[in-house]
Amino acid sequence: MFAVSQQPWVKWDWVRQHLGLVRHELWEHVLLTVLAVGIGMAIALVLGGLCRAWRPLTAPVLAVCGALYAVPSLALFAMLVPVTGFTTTTAEIGLVGYTLLILLRNLLVGLDAVPAEVRDAATGMGFSRLRLLLRVELPLALPAIFAGLRVATVTTIGLVTVTSLIGQGGLGYFLIDGFQRDFRTEVVLGSVLAVALAVVADLAFAGVQRRLTPWSAKP
Amino acid sequence: MVGQALTGTLASVSVTSVARWFADGSHWHGVDGLPHRLSEHVALSAIALAIACLVTVPVGAILGHLGRGGLFALNVANVGRAIPSLAILVVAVPLVGIGARPAYVALIALAIPPILTNTYVAVREVDREVTDAARGMGMTGMQILTRVELPLAVPLILAGIRTSTFQVIATATLAAEVAAGGLGRYIVDGFAVRDETEVFAGALVVVVLALAVEALMAGVQRLLVPAALRHHPDHHLEDSPNETVHLAA
Numbered sequence: 210m211f212a213v214s215q216q217p218w219v220k221w222d223w224v225r226q227h228l229g230l231v232r233h234e235l236w237e238h239v240l241l242t243v244l245a246v247g248i249g250m251a252i253a254l255v256l257g258g259l260c261r262a263w264r265p266l267t268a269p270v271l272a273v274c275g276a277l278y279a280v281p282s283l284a285l286f287a288m289l290v291p292v293t294g295f296t297t298t299t300a301e302i303g304l305v306g307y308t309l310l311i312l313l314r315n316l317l318v319g320l321d322a323v324p325a326e327v328r329d330a331a332t333g334m335g336f337s338r339l340r341l342l343l344r345v346e347l348p349l350a351l352p353a354i355f356a357g358l359r360v361a362t363v364t365t366i367g368l369v370t371v372t373s374l375i376g377q378g379g380l381g382y383f384l385i386d387g388f389q390r391d392f393r394t395e396v397v398l399g400s401v402l403a404v405a406l407a408v409v410a411d412l413a414f415a416g417v418q419r420r421l422t423p424w425s426a427k428p
Numbered sequence: 429m430v431g432q433a434l435t436g437t438l439a440s441v442s443v444t445s446v447a448r449w450f451a452d453g454s455h456w457h458g459v460d461g462l463p464h465r466l467s468e469h470v471a472l473s474a475i476a477l478a479i480a481c482l483v484t485v486p487v488g489a490i491l492g493h494l495g496r497g498g499l500f501a502l503n504v505a506n507v508g509r510a511i512p513s514l515a516i517l518v519v520a521v522p523l524v525g526i527g528a529r530p531a532y533v534a535l536i537a538l539a540i541p542p543i544l545t546n547t548y549v550a551v552r553e554v555d556r557e558v559t560d561a562a563r564g565m566g567m568t569g570m571q572i573l574t575r576v577e578l579p580l581a582v583p584l585i586l587a588g589i590r591t592s593t594f595q596v597i598a599t600a601t602l603a604a605e606v607a608a609g610g611l612g613r614y615i616v617d618g619f620a621v622r623d624e625t626e627v628f629a630g631a632l633v634v635v636v637l638a639l640a641v642e643a644l645m646a647g648v649q650r651l652l653v654p655a656a657l658r659h660h661p662d663h664h665l666e667d668s669p670n671e672t673v674h675l676a677a
Contacts, residue, residue: 284630287628288627366510384515408510
């Protein structure tokens with residue numbers, strides 16, 4: 210099956226005939242990623258708020274996120290399948306779990322890095338704790354938050370391909386199908402598109418970040 | 429195989445069924461026995477990591493010492509993260525065949541970025557005054573690198589190796605997809621015959637292995653970091669399993 214075959218790396222007419230499928234899997238990949246990072250960020254914000262409100266919570270919450278991050282992806286998806294089946298839910302539970310540590314840690318690092326003088330000045334101006342968090346600390350933490358979002362997004366785009374092993378997976382479908390049929394075009398197509406998607410997402414976030422936080426412009 | 433649609437009723441996995449799987453003597457002998465699959469998994473991971481370290485630490489250290497190629501060293505991490513391991517695995521098969529070789533390609537590629545970035549940053553960030561003092565004492569560039577910069581860089585380099593180790597052990601599970609053996613076999617084979625207990629048991633062993641090695645590496649790190657550098661406030665990164673997150677900030 211895997212004898213060295215003389216097939217070309219890309220059969221363009223196959224790609225042309227399957228543009229609909231390519232668009233469908235690409236879209237699925239984007240959806241799975243956006244959903245995972247979106248839900249992950251929402252949970253991280255809630256957890257971050259709780260950790261700021263009650264500091265002793267920080268260490269155990271980060272430890273749980275770290276343990277979640279520690280479970281190998283294929284193993285995690287495999288363990289979830291008996292519970293939630295071969296569904297998007299299974300994929301998302303795993304994907305969201307992996308984003309949490311990255312997003313929460315960067316959020317907390319960003320909040321901690323707010324200079325004490327700034328905090329004091331805002332408190333002196335009569336800011337309540339909630340207003341201090343929303344109007345001063347969070348905006349100043351944006352560069353760190355965005356750094357976390359970028360890493361989480363790029364990582365998730367890679368991990369989504371693994372969910373193809375449980376029947377989800379967007380572009381991962383091409384990797385698995387191409388591998389099983391020994392059809393290079395699909396393998397190349399899936400790989401190239403996944404990398405391209407990651408690069409585009411990373412650049413898009415970098416662009417948004419520059420808009421939102423002009424003071425932190427990198428050279 | 430696994431990629432095919434796997435719908436239909438799922439047998440339930442229970443604590444007793446998993447316990448029975450582990451108690452079954454046939455899972456402890458032969459090619460498909462736990463000892464053999466575990467040793468395959470460990471060997472695959474260890475060799476990939478060793479090669480990655482041997483190649484990457486010297487390159488990162490020299491680049492950091494010279495203060496050149498920083499953009500390269502840092503971007504390798506970002507680009508590396510963008511390439512899915514599954515993609516490297518399946519692209520490598522037509523190039524190097526099926527079995528352990530594509531797995532090595534994917535695992536080495538996975539291990540390099542964290543080690544390279546951390547080594548570069550660690551050597552680069554050694555306090556300028558320290559290296560100036562060493563130069564003033566008449567040390568050559570090579571001596572400064574090996575006797576001053578590298579010892580000071582140990583905590584961050586080890587943190588990078590730890591990150592890579594962890595990811596490699598987890599990802600070696602995927603190697604079973606290209607017939608490279610290892611603990612992933614149980615997951616892949618269990619899927620193929622819809623034996624959820626086997627899938628769960630295999631996943632459990634991988635998780636335990638990953639956590640055990642992570643704990644072991646934390647201990648090794650504590651032992652190897654020079655005494656003077658322990659509990660140093662600047663080295664808060666050493667305990668982070670994902671320190672590149674900070675570096676990206």
